[in-house]
Amino acid sequence: MGNQFHVAIIGGGLAGAALANALAHIPQVDVYVFESAPTFSERGAAVGLTKNAQLALSQILSSSADVVAKAGGMPMNSSRVILVRNIPYTQVSSGPEAGTIVFDLAADDHEMIVHRASLLRELLAPLPKEALHPNKKLTAINPNESGFEINFQDGIVYYTVREHILRGIVADEQHYASPAGFWDCRNVVPFEKAKSILGEKYFDCVVSGIEEDPSTSRDRKRPLTQDTLRDSLSSWLGGPIADGMISLICDQPGPHKYSQWEHKSTSTHVRGRVCLMGDAAHATTPWQGSGVGLAIEDAIVLGTLFANISSLSEINAAFEAYDLLRRPRCQRVIDSSRETGQILCGRVDLHANELRGLLAPRWNFIFELDMESHKREALDKLRDIQQKS
Ligand SMILES: Cc1cc2nc3c(=O)[nH]c(=O)nc-3n(C[C@H](O)[C@H](O)[C@H](O)COP(=O)(O)OP(=O)(O)OC[C@H]3O[C@@H](n4cnc5c(N)ncnc54)[C@H](O)[C@@H]3O)c2cc1C
Known part of the structure; x- marks a missing residue:
């Protein structure tokens, strides 16, 4: 050629x-x-x-x-x-x-x-x-x-x-x-709904956390429950956004958390x-x-x-x-x-x-x-x- x-x-x-x-x-x-x-x-x-x-x-x-x-x-x-x-x-x-x-x-x-x-x-x-x-x-x-x-x-x-x-x-x-040591979970929600739950100021809908032992996260996708979220965000509860975020993240069928790999x-x-x-x-x-x-x-x-x-x-x-x-x-x-x-x-x-x-x-x-x-x-x-x- x-x-x-x-x-x-x-x-x-x-x-x-x-x-x-x-x-x-x-x-x-x-x-x-x-x-x-x-x-x-x-x-x-x-x-x-x-x-x-x-x-x-x-x-x-x-x-x-x-x-x-x-x-x-x-x-x-x-x-x-x-x-x-x-x-x-x-x-x-x-x-x-x-x-x-x-x-x-x-x-x-x-x-x-x-x-x-x-x-x-x-x-x-x-x-x-x-x-x-x-x-x-x-x-x-x-x-x-x-x-x-x-x-x-x-x-x-x-x-x-x-x-x-x-x-x-x-x-x-x-x-x-391999695992980088974090997990995250995302959801797309209607704008008006996010606004009504989070207020006028905060809109994104991603929660992330540290994986204390990334070696256990060989399974990249794991179920995420409201209890796990409340536990992960326990020190934020009652603050400006944590409760609203938990509610919006759980507003999807079978939420999962994804281990971030690199x-x-x-x-x-x-x-x-x-x-x-x-x-x-x-x-x-x-x-x-x-x-x-x-x-x-x-x-x-x-x-x-x-x-x-x-x-x-x-x-x-x-x-x-x-x-x-x-x-x-x-x-x-x-x-x-x-x-x-x-x-x-x-x-x-x-x-x-x-x-x-x-x-x-x-x-x-x-x-x-x-x-x-x-x-x-x-x-x-x-x-x-x-x-x-
Ligand atoms: C949660 C999250 C948020 C992100 N946010 C951002 C952001 O805001 N900005 C940003 O710049 N990046 C972001 N990224 C990163 C970005 O999404 C990726 O870097 C980008 O999509 C990678 O594109 P890619 O084409 O290399 O890989 P992929 O999108 O994975 O595409 C690879 C393609 O190859 C195909 N394929 C796989 N194996 C084979 C095979 N054997 N034969 C033929 N085809 C095959 C797959 O089907 C797929 O279509 C984010 C990533 C994640 C996970």
């Missing part, structure tokens, strides 16, 4: 769809997206697009603001951290600082909030229909003389690409995500002509709302590298450059997100002002990525690798 690259993207979630868009306009690339589910779809409710995620999206799609608007995206006008008790680990439910706003992330970030399924629909819309292949669950990647062949069937196999890349290179525990460390995201991106590469806890942003950044860097190579033999170097550039940033976000979760869950004993100083700057390194210099760095790394080989 001359210098035409055939790129198979395994998984048509937000990461796969972003990557397909980043590659679709490169003349020497043919893209195929293989999704195990019978249709391309997203579970769950909304996803927040941070400033860097929106900037990154605008590098993939010229009309990214239109795409987000078409998906029903709205500015997130408030994302506040509020003290509901004074002193962590005590039974204090009120006091001089209870109700104090520590900071409002949305005030500076101009985050957009968008329904996941709608965003995926809009990311898939510009792609040629013949590039999209649902009902294709990857089960094996086998090297052959022209590169490798990929096999699909209906077996229950997850993260095969991750296993393919890490098999034999690292200890087995790096193959999989990739603690990964030695490489690349093996030959196969590479990982998105959550398969760097699953992170949601505390800094950055999973999608990282995936879009991955897509841009891969798109930039593919646009600057012209032969199959250069793919290995391009993936190596991608790995060198992206893995440290993504791991930093994973670690920072876990630490942020510990602060937000009251693991540090600080007053509002101290908390503000500790929390507010934690997002800076995520938001302030200069994508133009990040892309230049990717190409510099590619040239270095090519010169050395």
Whole structure:
């Protein structure tokens, strides 16, 4: 096929769809997206697009603001951290600082909030229909003389690409995500109902907690009862929001709590002509709302590298450059997100002002990525690798 690259993207979630868009306009690339589910779809409710995620999206799609608007995206006008008790680990439910706003992330970030399924629909819309292949669950990647062949069937196999890349290179525990030490439970409730229960000021409907012994949370999804919630939030009861939150979280059939898992460390995201991106590469806890942003950044860097190579033999170097550039940033976000979760869950004993100083700057390194210099760095790394080989 001359210098035409055939790129198979395994998984048509937000990461796969972003990557397909980043590659679709490169003349020497043919893209195929293989999704195990019978249709391309997203579970769950909304996803927040941070400033860097929106900037990154605008590098993939010229009309990214239109795409987000078409998906029903709205500015997130408030994302506040509020003290509901004074002193962590005590039974204090009120006091001089209870109700104090520590900071409002949305005030500076101009985050957009968008329904996941709608965003995926809009990311898939510009792609040629013949590039999209649902009902294709990857089960094996086998090297052959022209590169490798990929096999699909209906077996229950997850993260095969991750296993393919890490098999034999690292200890087995790096193959999989593992508990980060938190659980959460979400519910979507009518706005008016939330308002009537929580009052005019508080609206979000997520409760999270620390898993004291994450090793017991091999089962990611466990039933959540009102009693468990009252027990977990015992020191908040009678405060400004705890009772209302318990009522709203339990206002769903069979509420469950989900253990938050993450990739603690990964030695490489690349093996030959196969590479990982998105959550398969760097699953992170949601505390800094950055999973999608990282995936879009991955897509841009891969798109930039593919646009600057012209032969199959250069793919290995391009993936190596991608790995060198992206893995440290993504791991930093994973670690920072876990630490942020510990602060937000009251693991540090600080007053509002101290908390503000500790929390507010934690997002800076995520938001302030200069994508133009990040892309230049990717190409510099590619040239270095090519010169050395
Ligand atoms: C509770 C929660 C809240 C979050 N909030 C935010 C937020 O506000 N902002 C943010 O940026 N991020 C957030 N995230 C993270 C974000 O949702 C993820 O980072 C992002 O959705 C990952 O996209 P992905 O395409 O990499 O993975 P996925 O969405 O998991 O997609 C992978 C796709 O691959 C398919 N697949 C799997 N195995 C195979 C196979 N063998 N063969 C073929 N296909 C396969 C799956 O069916 C799926 O469609 C949150 C995550 C959670 C859990």
